[in-house]
Amino acid sequence: MTSRDTIAAIATPPGIGGVGLIRISGPAAEGIAMRLFRPLPPAGFLSHHLYHGEIVSPDTGAVLDEVLISFLRGPRSYTGEDTLEISCHGGPLILRTVLEEVLRAGARPAERGGFTKRAFLNNRLDLSQAEAVLDIITAQTRPGLAAAVGRLKGKLSGRIEAIRSEIIDLLAEIEADIDFSEDGSAEMTTGDPLLHIRRIIERITALAATYRQGRIYREGIGVVIAGRPNVGKSSLLNRLLGEKRVIVTSIPGTTRDLIEETVDLGGIPVRLTDTAGLRPPESAIEKEGIDLVWERLETTDAVLILLDGSADLTADDRELLARMTAKPLLPVFNKSDLPPRLEEESLKGLLREGTPPAIRISAKYGDGIDRLTAALRDLVLATPAEETQETMIAHLHHKTALEKAASGLVRARDGMSGGTPAEFVALEVREALDAIGEITGRTTPEEVLDRIFANFCIGK
Numbered sequence: 495m496t497s498r499d500t501i502a503a504i505a506t507p508p509g510i511g512g513v514g515l516i517r518i519s520g521p522a523a524e525g526i527a528m529r530l531f532r533p534l535p536p537a538g539f540l541s542h543h544l545y546h547g548e549i550v551s552p553d554t555g556a557v558l559d560e561v562l563i564s565f566l567r568g569p570r571s572y573t574g575e576d577t578l579e580i581s582c583h584g585g586p587l588i589l590r591t592v593l594e595e596v597l598r599a600g601a602r603p604a605e606r607g608g609f610t611k612r613a614f615l616n617n618r619l620d621l622s623q624a625e626a627v628l629d630i631i632t633a634q635t636r637p638g639l640a641a642a643v644g645r646l647k648g649k650l651s652g653r654i655e656a657i658r659s660e661i662i663d664l665l666a667e668i669e670a671d672i673d674f675s676e677d678g679s680a681e682m683t684t685g686d687p688l689l690h691i692r693r694i695i696e697r698i699t700a701l702a703a704t705y706r707q708g709r710i711y712r713e714g715i716g717v718v719i720a721g722r723p724n725v726g727k728s729s730l731l732n733r734l735l736g737e738k739r740v741i742v743t744s745i746p747g748t749t750r751d752l753i754e755e756t757v758d759l760g761g762i763p764v765r766l767t768d769t770a771g772l773r774p775p776e777s778a779i780e781k782e783g784i785d786l787v788w789e790r791l792e793t794t795d796a797v798l799i800l801l802d803g804s805a806d807l808t809a810d811d812r813e814l815l816a817r818m819t820a821k822p823l824l825p826v827f828n829k830s831d832l833p834p835r836l837e838e839e840s841l842k843g844l845l846r847e848g849t850p851p852a853i854r855i856s857a858k859y860g861d862g863i864d865r866l867t868a869a870l871r872d873l874v875l876a877t878p879a880e881e882t883q884e885t886m887i888a889h890l891h892h893k894t895a896l897e898k899a900a901s902g903l904v905r906a907r908d909g910m911s912g913g914t915p916a917e918f919v920a921l922e923v924r925e926a927l928d929a930i931g932e933i934t935g936r937t938t939p940e941e942v943l944d945r946i947f948a949n950f951c952i953g954k
């Protein structure tokens with residue numbers, strides 16, 4: 495596919511910067527350069543060369559900016575089309591003015607993800623790779639970034655294509671049987687295809703199971719630090735951040751607002767929220783703060799319950815523990831530098847089964863923080879570090895497509911062993927094939943494509 499129209503957008507973020515980039519893709523790209531750029535190279539623009547000059551308004555002759563431009567002749571460009579890139583000075587007014595001239599010269603404003611969508615439609619990238627572009631831009635940690643780069647390089651596509659080609663082989667086996675039995679000469683041979691289908695189902699299920707991990711690496715997870723006043727919640731947030739972000743005092747009830755900061759815990763972006771200490775409030779302000787905590791505890795992914803390890807459990811501690819029944823919890827005993835009063839035993843009967851053992855730390859002096867971050871990581875990931883998958887799916891619609899494919903194949907398998915005619919078995923297998931194709935974009939409906947590219951920024 496080559497587009498008939500030409501799109502243009504500012505590709506750098508809004509604001510002031512050293513350089514601002516305007517990107518133009520489509521058949522008018524070269525004409526726009528001819529119209530706006532001076533001095534024109536005598537032999538025209540060579541592809542993949544850099545030209546230094548000015549953008550001049552064709553109407554007024556006014557010089558708008560001194561720029562560097564490059565013209566990339568399709569298909570050797572990101573979108574696969576003729577592409578013009580204008581590097582201007584990075585000021586919002588300059589960029590807007592030059593973009594307006596570009597639009598007047600024959601381009602239209604690009605929609606979100608317009609360039610990447612063209613790259614996809616022109617087969618420069620498959621859909622999972624196009625999505626990886628967005629994942630790279632929004633990655634928050636190194637492992638998340640590495641996984642996204644792997645997807646852009648085609649690691650996921652490779653696995654999907656391998657599964658697809660196995661399904662195609664399977665379909666061929668089944669359809670060969672259909673042809674065969676039309677002669678009336680043979681019944682369907684179920685031995686081989688059945689084994690084959692089981693193996694494919696296993697591979698699909700294994701890939702679908704990487705979603706939880708992939709999503710956590712991509713989006714991160716929310717953890718609320720909760721506890722009664724003065725147990726050291728704010729001290730812990732500061733410790734995990736490595737800076738004095740929040741006020742710490744010995745006065746109970748110091749923190750009033752929810753304070754959210756993202757930390758990188760072993761590669762997972764964790765949004766940590768420091769909260770007001772939970773107790774019967776002593777003022778209207780404190781009550782507001784505490785109401786916010788209970789609300790946030792409803793929606794968070796996991797809770798770090800902080801207890802003062804140098805004191806006995808109080809009624810406020812018990813109330814918090816009693817109300818925390820539904821979320822993954824990590825109990826933490828703070829102030830390990832002081833003589834201990836709390837023991838694991840103290841929590842007996844107060845925690846849900848499966849809650850990990852308490853970690854002893856000193857937020858003030860830093861003891862036990864490594865063990866705490868490891869335990870938090872295990873809590874949110876629920877898988878040990880060494881089991882991290884190389885290829886992870888990170889988008890819900892990937893998981894849905896894989897599950898759809900697996901259930902089609904399960905129906906085919908059951909049909910096959912139950913003696914269903916091969917034509918019907920083949921139909922189920924075809925459905926599975928279509929579902930798998932949605933991941934790489936072979937069979938993805940237009941509205942799903944639109945939804946995916948709408949998440950991109952303009953200019954990408």
Ligand SMILES: Nc1nc2c(ncn2[C@@H]2O[C@H](COP(=O)(O)OP(=O)(O)OP(=O)(O)O)[C@@H](O)[C@H]2O)c(=O)[nH]1
Pocket residue numbers: 721722723724725726727728729730741742743744745746747748749750769770771772828829830831832855856857858859
């Ligand atoms: N000895 C000791 N003191 C600590 C430790 N962590 C925090 N503290 C002290 O405990 C007091 C309260 O600390 P904060 O971090 O403000 O406690 P908080 O839970 O945020 O309190 P609120 O905001 O009132 O709910 C301060 O005086 C801290 O210095 C620790 O590990 N050891």
Ligand SMILES: [Mg+2]
Pocket residue numbers: 727728729741748749768769770771
């Ligand atoms: Mg505090």
